[in-house]
Amino acid sequence: MTDPDPPAGRVPRPSSLRRQFARAVVLAALLPAAVLGVVEQLRFYQAEQRHVGERLEVITILSATAVEDFVGMHQAGVALVASMSGQDTDWPARLAELRRRYPGFSSVLVTDASGTVLASQPVPPRGPAINVADRAYFRMSRQTAAPFVSDAFRGRRLSNDPLVAVAAPWQAEGAFAGVVQGSIRVDTFTDSRVAAMRRRGVEMLLLDRERRVIRATEGLPYRFQQSLAGSPLLAGAGQGARETESRRLHDAMADGRAAWVSQATLSSGWTLVLLVPDTQLMGTVGRRALATAGLLMLIAAGVWIAYAWQMRRLDGALAHLSEALQALAVHRRPSATARLPEEFEPMGRAVGELSEQLEAAHADLQRALDEQSELSLSLQRTLERREQDVERRTAELRMANAELDRLNRIDPLTGCLNRRGLQHALAPLGDEAGELLAPLAVIALDVDHFKAFNDRYGHAAGDSALRRVAAVVAGAPRRPQDAAARTGGEEFLILVSQAEAGEVAAIADHLRAAVQALAIAHADSPWGVLTVSVGWVRADAGADYAQAFLLADEALYRAKHGGRNRVERE
Structure with missing residues (x-):
């Protein structure tokens, strides 16, 4: 101045x-x-700001992996029980063993093909027969013939707890016979993560495929099964990706505070969202x-x-x-x-x-x-x-998951592909409409008089015979696209890609002769040794591969009823 x-x-x-x-x-x-x-x-x-965002992204990835591993482990347990079951299975004992090995299940059950519950653990109070045909886990398992992870729902017989379910179909004589299902309380696989994250000042929100709330921590203004479809919380670049960059969102917390948000989508279609209140950054x-x-x-x-x-x-x-x-x-x-x-x-x-x-x-x-x-x-x-x-x-987790996925596609007795592995092998051979992209031959094979073999020689001898037959079947694939799978107790299926009819006929005849040449003694067989019946079909590109499977099965049926130990072509 x-x-x-x-x-x-x-x-x-x-x-x-x-x-x-x-x-x-x-x-x-x-x-x-x-x-x-x-x-x-x-x-x-x-x-x-950068530190908070990067730390939140890392916690989101680890939390999503933990939830995905827990649910995937229990889904694999249900699928394993379903794949090893049949009409004569002692279901109460099998379900009790499943709960013992997987204590995360609050309840497990098995249904018949119509959805009526055959057995459950724990056993519900006496009352009318329970039918779960309206539940998504039954409908989707029957429709896809594959394991399924459900969205969130509330129990209606044993408890009213918030639940998610994992289910897998089981087969009897090659046909859909029902569903094995396990219910998991939401807090069973979220409480430990919630406690750990709340100690760090992080809030968690878990949504199902329909963007309905599975679990929300106390600092968030959401309740169980509340729909968040179209919410600004899920908007932004990278939505639906395996992981997303963190971003700042106004009015994200229950008390109206802003927060840093990061989300990740699980393989089941669920979405995990983590939030850190902005007050932590401002306090620092x-x-x-x-x-x-x-x-x-x-x-x-x-x-x-x-x-x-x-x-x-x-x-x-x-x-x-x-x-x-x-x-x-x-x-x-x-x-x-x-x-x-x-x-x-x-x-x-x-x-x-x-x-x-x-x-x-x-x-x-x-x-x-x-x-x-x-x-x-x-x-x-x-x-x-x-x-x-x-x-x-x-x-390391990815490698472990890949190994688990490989084991889930392999039949543990024979080493051949199981039904899931067969579906995985079939995927690149057809389009989304189920039509073949190239010519494909389907060879169906069934061991003759196998039940009589088991009754006479015992199941241990039957398992040994199946492994020897499987070794012959496994030698049939000649191209990288070919596959051999065990589709039932004594049934096998072989996919031969881009082969002429003569080559397929030679393979089928070789399989029949090679099994007979194993000279596995079978006193109840007309030939005195274990034999197989074979049916095959060759479908051109553009054909429906599901229809090809049916035709191969019909050819096998004719071979069985035409005297066995023979090959039939559709």
Whole structure:
């Protein structure tokens, strides 16, 4: 602020040296420190934003993998029981064993082909027969002939708990005979993750395929089975991908606070959403801002002390100079005249000391900033190492899942593909409409009088005979697209791609002769040894492969009723 203009004829009053020095101190020390503090605070805020987002994405991936592994393990258990069952299965014992091996199931049951419950564990109270034909897990398992993970629902007989179900169809004599199903309480596979994440201030939301709530933590304004279809929570780039980048969403929490959001879609079609309230980031930034403000106040206090001290030195020097000038004014030899240059030297030294102190304060601030930068780099390196650990563990999980998927496609007795493996092998041979992309031959094979063999020689001998027959069947595929599968107790199916009718006929005849050549003794067989009946069909590109399976089965039927130990072509 400038002094007002003086009246005419008067000499302007010079500006105060004290005010000039005070302005110089502010411009040279406090202003740069304040600017550096603000810049560093902005950099810290941006770094914290990245850290919160990256940490949330990592937690989302790990949580989605944990939920997916738990549900997948229980689905594999149900599928294994279904694949090893038949009409004569002791269901109560089999279901009790399933619950013992998989304590995550709150209940398990098995139905017949119409949906009527044949047995369940635990056993429900006495009452009318239970029918679950209206449940999605029954309808989808029957329709797809494959294991199925349901959306969320509430129990209606044993309890009213929130549940999800895993189910798998079981076969009897090659036909759909019912469904094996296990119910899992939602809190069974979510409570441990919820507790761990709440300790970190993270909220969790799990949705099913219809975008209905399976589980929402207390900090979120959602309830079980509430539909969130079209919600802004699920909007944004990457929706539906295996994982998404985190983003900030307003009014995401139950109390209206904003939050950082990250989501991942599971293989079952469910969606996992994790949220971190924005107050965590603002609290960290606020504490950093208070620390920066405290540092600035310390700098200001130090500058003020130095300024006051130097002003006192300056006042003393001016007092000595005034005394000397007064002595000269009265024509008296000033006693301090010889000391005048020495009086100004301390003032110059004081200014130099003040400059050194300011430089020291600036160097201290710079060292503090360098230490903060080094700390930030150290945190970044730590995060990178954690990301590498997560990537390594994720790769291990993928390998384990791939091995589990391979085992789920293999028949454990014979080593041939099971029905699931057959479906996997058939997928690249047809389009979505079920039409073949290239010519395909289907060879159906059934062991003759196998029940009589088991009755006479025992099931251990029957299993050994099946393994020897399976070894012959497994040698039939000649091309990478060919496949051999065990589709029932003593039934096998072979897919031969792009083969002419003559080649297929030769393969079928070879299979029949090779099994007979095994010379497995069978006293109840007309030939005295174990034999097989074979039926085959060749379908051109564009044909319905489901119809080809039926035709091969009809040819096998004719071979069985035409005397067995023979080959029939449709």
